[in-house]
Amino acid sequence: MNVTEYDAERHLIEAAQRDPSRFAQLYEANFDRVYAFVARRLPSREEAEDVTAEVFHQALSGLASFEWQGTPFVAWLLGIAVHLIARRWQRATKHPEIPADDLEETGVLDQTERHALLAQLVDRLPEDQRHVIRRRFVDQHSIREIAQELGRSEGAIKQLQFRAIETLKIR
């Protein structure tokens, strides 16, 4: 994030602090990062969605008190996520210790950034490829189910899947 991007984000935060409805822009800008970070640390999609939702609700509630300290806004969001995840782990394992702060690990933010970028790239895929990718990886449907849904052959669906992932890899 360069200086211009920092300033833009700062202005966006200040605008959202004045008018909470502007929080939607912060949400759109950071949703993929937060979800990617959370989803890789929880065992199920439902839990990932719960924690992601809680992160943003808490962020909106505390936005008025947020003080700009020069770090990206997503770092604050991921800090909330780390504690929410830790609390879930504590409840699940009844282990009193909080796991190591993932944000301190080398490359976590970069990895999160890559995963968020991948989600954004999926959105730019052609319609049929994007549909196949979401059905296959998000909904976990089989090739046969997708083929039946789209009225195409299984071979054609496999080709769409292959080309989409090739595209994502290349990009």
Add this chain to the structure above:
Amino acid sequence: MYSHNAEQFDAAISDLLAGRALEIPPEDAPLLTLVETASSLRFLPQPEFRSRLRADLLAQAVLPPARRGLFETNPTLPMHSPLKSRAAREAVLPPLFSTGTSMLPVRGSHLAASFALHVTALALVFTSGWWMVKNGPRVRTQLAGRLSETVDYILPVAPSQSHGGGGGGTQDKVPVAHGSAPRFAKEQLTPPTVIMANEAPKLPAEPTVIGPPDLKLPQLGQTGDPMAAILNPPSNGAGMNGGIGSGQGGGVGIGYGPGVGDGRGGGIGGGVFRIGGGVSAPRAIYDPDPEYSEQARKAKYQGSVLLWAVIDAGGHPRDLRIARSLGMGLDEKATEAVSKWRFAPAIKDGRPVAVQISIEVVFRLY
């Protein structure tokens, strides 16, 4: 082993999604990259979730700040956050340090007023308890007095009017003179008079009033109206048809007939009435509670004292007598209390009159 065609790549994807082990040789970097990309796709969010959460947040954003949540109080806040200490304060006293959770704004003045009211209420509770400990016996006594019942002096109205009394006079301009009424007799030969019109009658006859002959009235020497206020000058009063007073009929007093006092017919009337027959009951308007005597309280003695009293036309109790004693100093306490009472007097013919009543004072401990 997978080859780089769509068919076999999907076989690898199927293994990946099923959680099975993948057999990819390390030197097949292109396939590894593809599978790694595919693996990352498992963590894509559902578009519906994304849009639903966005809508939820927008709905939350338009709420008043106080309703958006209590993020600062959430324990999940990072420990290094500058909000942590504030969060701790707000968790303890949310109305004081946060915007609250109400739709209405939370103001410090409201909190202060609420605090003051609560402190006052608590102070009242504690001081009343302390006061009760200190003054308990007295309060119990007063309450026992409050439980005292005054009964029997409100009598039912009689179906017919009382009789008795009489009056007379010679239409003098001067008010009737004070004196004794003549004796009672079954017949009246001549009405009483203060001023003798004929001091040497040819056939003298003793003036009498009609009434029970054995009923003796005090004799003061001068004949007159016992209820009159003045002694002189001598006067038969403003009444008519003979006799003494302002009434009519040859008697003494303000009534009608040959008797004495208020009323009509004969006999003695006026004076103290009894309730009923046109005489209303007096009504207590000031009745301080009697106190328990120390002796009776220690003995936990209970019961009732019956008093006879005359409530005069001014509403004052007088001539208090104990009709049924209780003892242990309670008779005196009952008399002392009732003597302080004040009444709206009994009324007869629109005028206040004295009546005799009974008052029962009940002493009861609880």
